[in-house]
Amino acid sequence: xxxxxxxANSVYAFFLYTLRFTDKIDTTLFMLGPSAIFGDVPNKLxxxxxxxxxxxxxxxxxxxxxxxxxxxxKVPVYGNVETVFSDFFVRxxxxxxxxxxxxxxxxxxxxxxxxxxxxxxxxxxxxxxxxNHDKLEYMDINALWQAKTEAERTRITAIFGVTPDQRTVLTxxxxxxxxxxLSEDKIMTxxxxxxxxxxxxxxxxxxEVVIKAHPREQTDYKTVFPDIETxxxxxxxxxxxxLTPELNxxxxxxxxxxFNMLTPNKIDMFSxxxxxxxxxxPDHAPRVTAEGTFKSIASFDHEAVYKEYAFNxxxxxxxxxxxxxx
Numbered sequence: 001x002x003x004x005x006x007x008a009n010s011v012y013a014f015f016l017y018t019l020r021f022t023d024k025i026d027t028t029l030f031m032l033g034p035s036a037i038f039g040d041v042p043n044k045l046x047x048x049x050x051x052x053x054x055x056x057x058x059x060x061x062x063x064x065x066x067x068x069x070x071x072x073x074k075v076p077v078y079g080n081v082e083t084v085f086s087d088f089f090v091r092x093x094x095x096x097x098x099x100x101x102x103x104x105x106x107x108x109x110x111x112x113x114x115x116x117x118x119x120x121x122x123x124x125x126x127x128x129x130x131x132n133h134d135k136l137e138y139m140d141i142n143a144l145w146q147a148k149t150e151a152e153r154t155r156i157t158a159i160f161g162v163t164p165d166q167r168t169v170l171t172x173x174x175x176x177x178x179x180x181x182l183s184e185d186k187i188m189t190x191x192x193x194x195x196x197x198x199x200x201x202x203x204x205x206x207x208e209v210v211i212k213a214h215p216r217e218q219t220d221y222k223t224v225f226p227d228i229e230t231x232x233x234x235x236x237x238x239x240x241x242x243l244t245p246e247l248n249x250x251x252x253x254x255x256x257x258x259f260n261m262l263t264p265n266k267i268d269m270f271s272x273x274x275x276x277x278x279x280x281x282p283d284h285a286p287r288v289t290a291e292g293t294f295k296s297i298a299s300f301d302h303e304a305v306y307k308e309y310a311f312n313x314x315x316x317x318x319x320x321x322x323x324x325x326x
Contacts, residue, residue, distance in 0.1 A: 002029045002043060002070055005093070007079035007086055009033025009047065011160075011215045012257070013098040015236040017078055018159055019144050020121060022152050025159075029069055031062070033084055035215045038234045040159050043069070047084045059085050076118070081111070094118050112136065145242045160239060161232045169229055170243040174208040176261065177201065178237050178252040181216040194224055199317045200251055200270055201225065210244070212237050214255075237261065259309075269311040276325045277316075 006017050006028050014036045018025060030044040037046050045065055062085055077093040080086060089095060097111070099122040111117055112133050124138045145153070157167060179197060183190040201209065206228050211221045213233035222230040231240070237257035241247065250261045251268040258267045316323050 001027060002075070003027040004075050005029045005031060005066065005070075005077040005079070005089065007031045007047075007077055007083065007089055008098065009035050009083045010080055010098075011036050011234065011236050012238065013080050014039055015156075015160065015239055016098050016121060016123070016139060016141075018156050019141065019148075020139055021078075022148065022156065025155070029066065031066070031079075031085070038161065040161070045069075059088065063088060078121075081117075090116060096121065098122070141238055142242070157239065157243070160236060161234045162239070162243065166231065167243055170210060170231075170240065171245055173210040173229065173244050174246050175204045175210070175249045175251060176237070176240060176244065176247055177204075177209055177211045178214075178250065178255045178257050179211065179217060179219070179221065180214045180253055180255055182253070184216055184218060190219065193219065196253070196316060196323070197221075198225075199323070200253075201228070202317055203268070203314075204249070204251070210240070212240055212257075264310040265312055267311045268314050269309075270314050270316050272313045272315045273324065277323055 004024060004027065006014070008014055008017075009032065014030075014032065017028075021028070026042055028041070028043065030039065030041045031047055032039060032044055033047045037044070037048070045062060047062065074093055076096060077089045078096045079098055081090060081095070081097045095117055096119050097117055099120065112120070112131075112135055118135070120133075120136045121139055122136065123141060148156070154164075162170075177197070177200065182188050182193045182196070188196070206225075210229045210231060211225065212231055212235060213219065213221055215233050217233055221228075237255070238261070241261040247262065249266055249268060250258045251270065252258045254269065254271045254274075258269070261267065318324055
């Protein structure tokens with residue numbers, strides 16, 4: 001019998017739920033958006049709308065299916081507050097939010113006052129709001145993982161597409177590269193993105209590296225970097241942190257997924273001097289303006305957001321002066 005709903009389009013929240021409520025996986029109706037629908041769980045409904053005009057019709061179908069599958073019972077609903085169709089469940093069910101990153105801290109002070117939200121599940125981030133509340137549970141990812149049986153760990157890793165052989169390979173990797181949908185989000189071209197990550201990878205021994213792609217990326221990193229171990233983009237970076245006991249370095253452009261992996265001084269953040277990067281603008285305007293000056297994405301300045309963190313700040317290796325304006 002299905003006794004609860006999990007509603008999300010976040011791989012991270014999906015992972016946190018399976019980690020926190022492993023014993024409920026088989027009795028949960030998973031309502032998952034495109035970024036998480038890959039999950040190998042026994043009961044799920046896809047949340048996906050190609051045309052916004054179809055949203056009301058699809059919403060009614062989803063509600064009717066949920067009603068039938070749950071025999072009309074109003075079971076607890078866990079997941080992301082702001083996702084497709086969540087408003088209906090927030091208004092009509094007891095809702096237990098799983099937060100999806102550092103930015104969600106800013107929503108806690110007001111949401112904690114609302115009776116409709118019964119309990120929040122999140123992870124404490126350095127530099128985040130230090131809030132203590134009866135309705136707020138901070139999850140310790142490592143402690144939860146260590147408390148799992150081997151069968152439970154196998155179950156969780158299988159949901160996210162990690163095979164036993166891959167788990168064995170991961171135990172010997174020391175560097176994790178977390179990539180991002182830079183071309184998919186039109187921050188730069190596919191060719192520029194590959195050049196960027198090729199430059200970053202030049203800093204490490206390829207035998208020690210594993211690449212973790214962002215869930216929304218379309219780039220086939222296994223083809224681009226055939227000599228480097230590459231895992232499916234469906235695998236949460238936080239899960240990889242649990243599967244790589246020898247990991248001593250995380251490299252990324254500016255991903256918040258790195259925050260939970262290692263201490264900040266072991267995270268190589270390659271966004272030093274972000275405003276000086278010579279990349280395409282979001283509309284893929286030419287690299288050089290008519291006046292001969294470089295366009296940049298200075299407004300996309302994540303270094304300012306992360307300035308309170310003691311990361312190992314690094315510039316992208318740039319011997320040919322391709323990436324930076326100086």
